[in-house]
Amino acid sequence: MTRLAAVLAALLAFAASVAGAETYRDRSVAISAVPALDIDRYLGRWYEIARFPNRFEQGCVGVTADYALRDDGQVSVTNTCRKGALDGPVTTAEGVARVEGPGKLTVTFVPWLPFARGDYWVLYIDEGYTVAAIGTPRGKTGWILARQPRIGADMRARAEAALAANGYDTSKLIDVAQDPR
Template identity: 55%
Template sequence: MIRLVAALSLMLATTPAIADSYRDTAVPMQVDTGLDLNRYSGLWYEIARFPNRFEKNCFAVTAEYALREDGKISVVNTCRTGAVDGPVKQAEGVAIVAEPGKLEVGFAPGSSVLPFLRGDYWVLDVTPDYSVAVVGTPAGRTGWILARSPQISDAALSEAMQVLSDNGYDVTELRAVPQMER
């Protein structure tokens, strides 16, 4: 087991960046330290995202979060491949709270116990009614605008994009995600 962990650590440390960074990492990120995980739990529609390899060719993406009895959070990401009505693909993962507003999410086997298999998932902002959320990562290789409904108003989208911009993201790289009712 120790050899496996060492080999994986070396591989991850020497692997080049998987995606471009969409944010100026010199800009400090501000997270929602008052995040209420009970209110955050439930179904979210992906309204917009920065391109990334694991969501390539994904449409009608949703994420569903549920608190577990062990204090961790179950994560089920669903996408339709190829088109809004295409075949469904799901990924199940586990999140832990690293700090208020800062989660670490893993989808690989063992990620709930091996920290190097988890990725940052920082909740930058949630509207007071928990209808829109903005999520990013310190490295800036991913970021999302999520909502409780498949569409949001132009004003809500603009406010969410401003949160990303204030956190150093280049919002010109943000892409809308075609959605459908679930």
């Protein structure tokens, strides 16, 4: 396939995925990221506790996200998924995040497409940086993340409350299986 054909195919796939994605957030509700995010404390491994269904994580369990500071000041993102079962095949996606403002990042997994960036807003993070709720202004994706593969009901409730306060329908969240350790 020629480079132009590959670019056009990627553009069409990206447009189709954006156009067809369900919205989980009432966009008439104002969305707000946390007023301050210490990116150094945010770095490291996060376990996906729950997510809103999305095409790119279909069938994924045991999902983790690893964030590391790059020399250029941006953040490397490595998402890992086990397909179908906790002992299933591992797939990874490598991306780059850029801090856009307090609690606001943009992420891309296709760096050669400058407009293929997605919003990634931290809507809630506890004081110890152990649980976070992530969302987007368009409301097509969202996650509850934690430093451990399991969290207590009280922490889950706080993360869900932050999503709900930002217009998300938390009844649409799906739990993500994690290794019980």
